[in-house]
Amino acid sequence: MSHVLQEKDQRLHTNIAGISMNTPVLTASGTFGFGEEFADFVDLSRLGGVMVKGTTLKPRRGNDGVRITESPMGMMNCIGLENPGVDVFLKETLPRIEQYGMNTIVNISGGTVEEYGILAEMLDVPGVAAIELNVSCPNVKEGGIVFGTDPKAAAAVVREAKKHTKKPVILKLSPNVTDIVTMAKACEDAGADILSLINTLMGMEINIHTQRPTLGNITGGLSGPCIKPVAVRMVWQVAQAVNVPIIGMGGISSFEDAIEFFLAGASAVAVGTANFADPNVTMKICDGIDNYLAEHKLDSIEQLVGKVQID
Amino acid sequence: MALPKKKVAIDAKVISQQALYDHVFKLVVEAPEVAERAEAGQFVQLRILNGSCLLRRPVGIAAADKDKGTVAFIYRVVGKGTTALSQLKAGDTINVLGPLGHGFDIKAKKPLIVGGGMGLSPVLFYAAAMEGKADVLMGGKTAGELFWQDLFTGKVQDIFCTTDDGSLGTKGFTTTLLPELLAKKDYDLVVACGPEIMMKGIAKIAKEHGVRCQVSLEKRMGCGLGACLSCSIDTTDGQRKKVCKDGPVFEAGEVFA
Numbered sequence: 052m053s054h055v056l057q058e059k060d061q062r063l064h065t066n067i068a069g070i071s072m073n074t075p076v077l078t079a080s081g082t083f084g085f086g087e088e089f090a091d092f093v094d095l096s097r098l099g100g101v102m103v104k105g106t107t108l109k110p111r112r113g114n115d116g117v118r119i120t121e122s123p124m125g126m127m128n129c130i131g132l133e134n135p136g137v138d139v140f141l142k143e144t145l146p147r148i149e150q151y152g153m154n155t156i157v158n159i160s161g162g163t164v165e166e167y168g169i170l171a172e173m174l175d176v177p178g179v180a181a182i183e184l185n186v187s188c189p190n191v192k193e194g195g196i197v198f199g200t201d202p203k204a205a206a207a208v209v210r211e212a213k214k215h216t217k218k219p220v221i222l223k224l225s226p227n228v229t230d231i232v233t234m235a236k237a238c239e240d241a242g243a244d245i246l247s248l249i250n251t252l253m254g255m256e257i258n259i260h261t262q263r264p265t266l267g268n269i270t271g272g273l274s275g276p277c278i279k280p281v282a283v284r285m286v287w288q289v290a291q292a293v294n295v296p297i298i299g300m301g302g303i304s305s306f307e308d309a310i311e312f313f314l315a316g317a318s319a320v321a322v323g324t325a326n327f328a329d330p331n332v333t334m335k336i337c338d339g340i341d342n343y344l345a346e347h348k349l350d351s352i353e354q355l356v357g358k359v360q361i362d
Numbered sequence: 363m364a365l366p367k368k369k370v371a372i373d374a375k376v377i378s379q380q381a382l383y384d385h386v387f388k389l390v391v392e393a394p395e396v397a398e399r400a401e402a403g404q405f406v407q408l409r410i411l412n413g414s415c416l417l418r419r420p421v422g423i424a425a426a427d428k429d430k431g432t433v434a435f436i437y438r439v440v441g442k443g444t445t446a447l448s449q450l451k452a453g454d455t456i457n458v459l460g461p462l463g464h465g466f467d468i469k470a471k472k473p474l475i476v477g478g479g480m481g482l483s484p485v486l487f488y489a490a491a492m493e494g495k496a497d498v499l500m501g502g503k504t505a506g507e508l509f510w511q512d513l514f515t516g517k518v519q520d521i522f523c524t525t526d527d528g529s530l531g532t533k534g535f536t537t538t539l540l541p542e543l544l545a546k547k548d549y550d551l552v553v554a555c556g557p558e559i560m561m562k563g564i565a566k567i568a569k570e571h572g573v574r575c576q577v578s579l580e581k582r583m584g585c586g587l588g589a590c591l592s593c594s595i596d597t598t599d600g601q602r603k604k605v606c607k608d609g610p611v612f613e614a615g616e617v618f619a
Contacts, residue, residue: 082589113591119583128590327590330371
């Protein structure tokens with residue numbers, strides 16, 4: 052099932068670092084499985100891409116105990132990168148999801164710099180549109196956040212991945228840093244083709260009845276509408292400082308939210324937590340963006356990117 | 363009848379909201395697309411549309427009427443989501459995502475339903491689906507908590523009750539009476555839903571008597587579609603499974619050692 056570009060979607064078509072996207076709306080890793088779980092609700096090929104669940108070299112069981120909790124205008128999770136491993140992904144998942152005709156972007160996570168290279172090389176296969184480097188998972192002890200908070204380590208991960216794949220390499224930035232612009236520049240200099248931001252903000256909830264943390268992993272990643280202003284600000288700051296395209300994400304649940312990210316400087320957006328509330332929300336966001344472009348007499352999304360007027 | 367989509371997300375009109383007991387409500391909504399697809403043991407994810415909750419709330423299906431196109435839920439008010447749910451009135455709208463997961467085996471010849479507390483809700487649908495072939499063993503703290511008797515009457519052959527305080531039926535738990543029932547009657551399946559500790563006990567006794575047992579698990583959920591992996595559980599063979607997609611109904615031996 053491949054999406055036939057509807058006349059209205061002609062305006063939404065875009066191209067980012069060589070990835071042809073029917074719309075500039077993607078789904079964020081960890082919130083959309085492998086896409087197939089949402090096939091009853093979404094025309095997957097209409098999405099700009101599906102950033103699939105974080106994949107590691109070996110299978111991971113993820114964290115024990117409570118993994119999700121709702122917070123004011125948001126939620127926290129501590130899944131801990133549960134996934135079947137890259138071998139199962141390549142042998143079973145990828146052939147199975149090919150039928151949906153979507154851009155499959157594989158989010159990878161390594162415990163060492165070398166592991167990112169190995170994963171990038173293994174995934175340099177037909178059917179994979181791009182690699183997203185997860186250096187900012189707040190829920191795993193090794194790797195993850197360490198690479199995401201040190202510009203030298205993040206740059207090393209980017210270089211290693213670029214060395215081992217011809218696919219576009221996306222680096223996903225963590226907001227849990229002192230200066231996200233420093234991180235962004237280091238990753239651009241190291242050769243990242245695209246930057247995606249932001250990952251979740253590290254948070255914590257304490258149950259006052261048990262006087263214990265709610266989440267099994269004590270802390271978790273905060274997502275949802277409550278983080279949107281932080282994400283818009285960070286996208287705007289990073290867009291000033293780099294030339295590579297940005298995939299903006301963080302709390303997007305409506306087309307209005309998405310437009311803010313484009314104005315701030317994102318070339319595409321990804322929707323995460325909102326998929327849980329409304330499995331069809333991405334399609335509504337596509338329609339809304341298209342209407343907005345028409346109302347503002349714009350022919351393409353590019354004409355909106357970074358156009359926030361300041362002063 | 364093969365339906366093109368296994369699950370739907372639809373706005374549903376609230377038909378009625380009725381208080382059944384202290385903090386326990388029955389909500390009936392008009393959702394024909396869900397009613398025609400629903401199987402006993404499945405659940406839905408309800409989205410309250412007034413903005414009070416970001417995430418959906420998983421709720422077991424207590425009844426589905428294909429002719430009327432209605433689906434019923436019985437729930438206890440325990441937090442923010444269920445409080446908001448209990449404030450809905452006839453004519454209000456709620457979004458229903460479902461039906462989700464896998465249900466109980468309806469091919470059994472003589473099943474015994476065992477339920478405790480709100481666990482009696484999804485098995486009420488199973489009782490109806492079995493068209494009078496099942497018996498039910500229900501447990502509660504007091505006689506008042508077993509208001510469920512009225513709901514099961516006419517849907518099952520025999521109703522057995524246990525109460526913690528002995529105010530109705532056998533004094534004790536469902537596990538107190540279960541061995542006697544399994545020894546006396548020719549059940550080919552035990553279907554259990556309730557607190558995990560109860561289901562573990564039920565599963566153990568069923569195993570000892572050589573009767574197959576299915577249990578329905580509950581876990582915090584995000585998407586309900588098998589994507590977010592919030593509701594992972596350990597299986598006895600060392601795997602991880604998802605309550606929302608692989609369950610909520612599992613063979614007891616799959617989840618309890």
